[in-house]
Amino acid sequence: MTTEAMAATISDDEIVMRASSLPELDGYPTVDELLERVEALREEFPDLVTKRRVGTSRLGEPIMQYTVDGGTDADDRRARCLVVGGIHPNEPIGSHTVIRLIDDLLRDGSLRERLHAVWHVIPCIDPDGMRLNEGWFDEPFDGETYFRHFYRPPGHEQVEWTFPIDYKKKYFDATLPETRALQRAIDEVRPDLYIPLHNSETGGAYYYLSPDARDLAPLLHRLPAELGIPLHLGEPEASHFTELAPAVFAAGTSEDVYEWRVQNGLDPAPPGGAGQSSTSYASRYGTLSLIAELPIWRTFGADDTQPSGTNYADLLREAGEALVGTGTHLCAVLDSIRSSLTIDSPFLRSAEAFVPGMTRAGQHMIDRAEDPANDRVAIVAERPMSVVWMYRLRFGGALLRALRAEVAAGSAPATVRRAAADLERSWNGWLARRDSDERPEGIPVTDVVGVQYGAVLGLVAHHAHRVRTHARLEEAS
Structure with missing residues (x-):
């Protein structure tokens, strides 16, 4: 790695600027619109992006993975980054994030170089499930439209929660075709950084983050503050989550949860449970993970600690x-x-x-x-x-x-x-x-996408900074 390459960086200020300057967005793309947009970018930049099929959905939809190689030196320390959309089919904020990320990486050579990563992106891992939510994508802030057209699969039909696990009394191997596609991608990429694109429903922004990346917390607080979105300062989704910073929780493993349940007198493998999460599975490769949970609506008092x-x-x-x-x-x-x-x-x-x-x-x-x-x-x-x-x-x-x-x-x-x-x-x-x-008050789509997009850039930029700092120390010694 050259001294010039090591010096290049992307600052938090620039990330916030990029997150705050997205074009106005209205509603969410359908699965077909998302895939057409990504494919059009590949056709426009055939020398910069490649694609390969990693699997097939239960209803026969090809699942594609796109790769953008951000670097020129084959021997450098580019991070392997895996970004996955549609990990829960009722969470479409990531569809816009995928489009924006690929578009910016392809059009901005400086951004690609400074982030210093090889990007592997699966635009939608559960296209069948996401299609069952499309009835509310044009009117995401109308509560009746949203809930009448809402679909969330049961745990054993969720890609996110059907990764295999064999730990003490907990055993699961009923993986879905879509899960096997994502498992294959994780096993082949062995990502340094894994970012499944989730979103929440109401309240404020919150995150799950690998503890080794806790230096990202100030940026994760700054992004929603700059875009007028409250943090979620109420209870976490479950009692076992460890707080790294306000509204930032440790992305632990399924084994961690098992042991927590044992320690608290709970059944560690309750009936009806599914497998482990994708972030838990990816952790076997020393992967750092980030989940940026942005809400569709802000609600009264989400960040009020009085x-x-x-x-x-x-x-x-x-x-x-x-x-x-x-x-x-x-x-x-x-x-x-x-x-x-x-x-x-x-x-x-x-x-x-x-x-x-x-x-x-x-x-x-x-x-x-x-x-x-x-x-x-x-x-x-x-x-x-x-x-x-x-x-x-x-x-x-x-x-x-x-x-x-x-x-x-x-x-x-x-x-x-x-x-x-x-x-x-x-x-x-x-x-x-x-x-x-x-x-509830609908949060502009542009703003929630901006925060999620900024969080993605932030994780990769901070990782690149840590790698370059380590390389400088090695050169100095």
């Missing part, structure tokens, strides 16, 4: 009882009509997986309410009812979508039609109450 005046245990108990009640009711509905259902739709499988989970999640909240540590004043950002609205609208909506499919197919007996009508009334009431309780 006392709310409400007891936190009471909030947990209220939310838990609401979830248990809803889960119990919807399970009863499912039990009463299951024998009359004729369509094995993805929406029915989603409902059958997640509706019972409402009761378990609710009971866990009730149990936590008995913990003396939670008998305290909650901060404003701690809003357990947000989980209730998410479960009710997402997975009550999945059941409603399944029942409406039966009705539309003309195969629904009277019991199914009545169940669909009753659930429609309940679901509409939940939507109205969610809007008044959460006060």
Whole structure:
């Protein structure tokens, strides 16, 4: 590596500038639009980008990997970077991030050189699942449109959570074709840096980051602040996550989670569990990972750490009882009509997986309410009812979508039609109450994409800086 190459860098200021200067974006591209945009870039720059097929989806869609080689010296220390979109099919922010990343790398030779990486990009790893969400991509801020067209596969049908694992009592090998495609890419690339493109739903921005890359935290805070997006300063998604910095959590392994559950008296391999995550699988290669979770909506108080005046245990108990009640009711509905259902739709499988989970999640909240540590004043950002609205609208909506499919197919007996009508009334009431309780406000697409794009550049730039610093020290010695 030459001295000139070692000196080249991309600063946090430049990353923020790039993240803040994206062209205006409106809605999210469909799978076909995403793949057409990426393929058009490859055709425009055939000398800079190559592609290869790494797998096939369950419905026969080719899964492609594009490679942009950012460097001129075959013997240098370019990072191997793997970026994957559509890792959860209801999370399309990464589709814009993929397009912007490839476009900038191909058009800006200076950026390619200074980031000093070989980029491997899979634009969409679960095209079949993402197509089931496309009904809301043009109107992402309309709650009714969003939740009526929302789809989230059950755990054993998620690419992210079906990597094989054999650890103590936890065993899983029912990998999906899409998972095997991504597993193959990870095994072949052996990435130094792995970035699966996720997003959240409501609240503020938060991240999962390999602890060895914790120096990135200040930039991860600065990016949303510059673009007017709050940090998520309430509870993490699960109790086992270790906080590296506010709204930045350690990206651990499935083995770590297993041991945490054992230490806390929980079943380390509960029934219905799937495999390990893609970041956990990639960690076998010493890979540094980053997940930038950006929300579709900001909600009231997401970053407010002031006392709310409400007891936190009471909030947990209220939310838990609401979830248990809803889960119990919807399970009863499912039990009463299951024998009359004729369509094995993805929406029915989603409902059958997640509706019972409402009761378990609710009971866990009730149990936590008995913990003396939670008998305290909650901060404003701690809003357990947000989980209730998410479960009710997402997975009550999945059941409603399944029942409406039966009705539309003309195969629904009277019991199914009545169940669909009753659930429609309940679901509409939940939507109205969610809007008044959460006060969601759509975040401009350009801004959330900017933060995610900046985070991707930041991880690679900081890694390049560490490598160059190490190389200078080696030269000096």
